[in-house]
Amino acid sequence: MTPRLTAKGAATRQRVIEGAAQEIRARGVTETTLDDIRARTATSKSQLFHYFPGGKEELLLAVARHEAGRVLSDQQPHLGELTSRRAWYNWRDAVVDRYRRQGQQCPLGTLTAQLTRATPGAQAVTRELLASWQTHLTVGIRAMQDRGEISPGLDADRAAAALLAGIQGGVSILMSTGSLTHLEAALDLGIDALLATPARPTPTG
Amino acid sequence: MTPRLTAKGAATRQRVIEGAAQEIRARGVTETTLDDIRARTATSKSQLFHYFPGGKEELLLAVARHEAGRVLSDQQPHLGELTSRRAWYNWRDAVVDRYRRQGQQCPLGTLTAQLTRATPGAQAVTRELLASWQTHLTVGIRAMQDRGEISPGLDADRAAAALLAGIQGGVSILMSTGSLTHLEAALDLGIDALLATPARPTPTG
DNA sequence: CTAAAAATGGACCCGCAAGTCCAGAAAATG
DNA sequence: CATTTTCTGGACTTGCGGGTCCATTTTTAG
Numbered sequence: 001m002t003p004r005l006t007a008k009g010a011a012t013r014q015r016v017i018e019g020a021a022q023e024i025r026a027r028g029v030t031e032t033t034l035d036d037i038r039a040r041t042a043t044s045k046s047q048l049f050h051y052f053p054g055g056k057e058e059l060l061l062a063v064a065r066h067e068a069g070r071v072l073s074d075q076q077p078h079l080g081e082l083t084s085r086r087a088w089y090n091w092r093d094a095v096v097d098r099y100r101r102q103g104q105q106c107p108l109g110t111l112t113a114q115l116t117r118a119t120p121g122a123q124a125v126t127r128e129l130l131a132s133w134q135t136h137l138t139v140g141i142r143a144m145q146d147r148g149e150i151s152p153g154l155d156a157d158r159a160a161a162a163l164l165a166g167i168q169g170g171v172s173i174l175m176s177t178g179s180l181t182h183l184e185a186a187l188d189l190g191i192d193a194l195l196a197t198p199a200r201p202t203p204t205g
Numbered sequence: 206m207t208p209r210l211t212a213k214g215a216a217t218r219q220r221v222i223e224g225a226a227q228e229i230r231a232r233g234v235t236e237t238t239l240d241d242i243r244a245r246t247a248t249s250k251s252q253l254f255h256y257f258p259g260g261k262e263e264l265l266l267a268v269a270r271h272e273a274g275r276v277l278s279d280q281q282p283h284l285g286e287l288t289s290r291r292a293w294y295n296w297r298d299a300v301v302d303r304y305r306r307q308g309q310q311c312p313l314g315t316l317t318a319q320l321t322r323a324t325p326g327a328q329a330v331t332r333e334l335l336a337s338w339q340t341h342l343t344v345g346i347r348a349m350q351d352r353g354e355i356s357p358g359l360d361a362d363r364a365a366a367a368l369l370a371g372i373q374g375g376v377s378i379l380m381s382t383g384s385l386t387h388l389e390a391a392l393d394l395g396i397d398a399l400l401a402t403p404a405r406p407t408p409t410g
Numbered sequence: 411c412t413a414a415a416a417a418t419g420g421a422c423c424c425g426c427a428a429g430t431c432c433a434g435a436a437a438a439t440g
Numbered sequence: 441c442a443t444t445t446t447c448t449g450g451a452c453t454t455g456c457g458g459g460t461c462c463a464t465t466t467t468t469a470g
Contacts, residue, residue: 169374
């Protein structure tokens, strides 16, 4: 079934995925044809189908996975150590920066939008990405609660969900308007709401 | 240029738009062909091009406009009179309800994602929808500020932007996971944050 | 009632892009 | 080495779907 890949083969396969990702970022999923990918990655039609027997759909899914991986790694190390107010602000800046750079191209969003209907696998990619992202946030909130910087009464997971929603929405608005203001507002107000929570029952003194 | 429409013609045109919207909701933009629309609306190819000389793109744009209109009207009358705490909660419920009903089909999102690259018009539709939506929220926040229920120091427009982002993100997560929790969390925490704002500079006695 | 304009039906064209196929080169294997 | 497997090139097929065209019917207008 799955033919063993030689080093060369694995390299080619990877080259195709990355080239496809670039092409999709540059021109959009719907506008990208296998021939475009073929041209950019200096491969032949038979290679594409050799490494992705499921055709375009399988290739797009691989690209989606690739892009999903980048989303979180681009937020590291900040996302992994949300253990101080400072760390939260650093993370915020990393997120804003990442999406400022990315601009209006959202490969993953359009990819999944494109694939969701067809493949259950694509939906899983998004689902896992979101879950992992949210977990990181929840862990961060809990850490702050342990340090007494956020009220222990707050539902960490629910707060993380809301914050994540704000980010997603900010990004999606960025896609359609080109403006970062919503993303920034969502992050700023979201984090402020978290950190403004009285740590302990107002231990003033 | 634009041929005058008879009553019959206008009706047909409208039928096509609504049928196309249904088809797209049911099967997704990319999967929907002119022939599907033709079949569902009991029209002929020539009619499609008669009423939408610009072809599929023009038709999709019309559908996008149609769907955009529904987004806000579905939130009325609540969205237009956010002048009490009660009203805010009613609006919240209306939003959640609307998207619960819509489920994982987001015609507008996929439509604009599909069109944005091509037409500047599609981007304008989204932009205007978001702007109008946010304005309603801002007006509501200001109203609450006037009534002394929200601190006058709060930046109403920025808060509205954050809330809107949360909704957008909640919806987009709903699309990819089928779960309403994020939308609810974003709305609940967002509104709570607004209404929890001390009305006046803590006039405690 | 009649001429013009609009509405409709549906056959047809055409290009594009996904997918197939086979033959030949390169690499692994023993 | 030999031979088996993997990798590569590229011509070819094919179907689908957007778009065109024209003939016919229906409606409007004077």
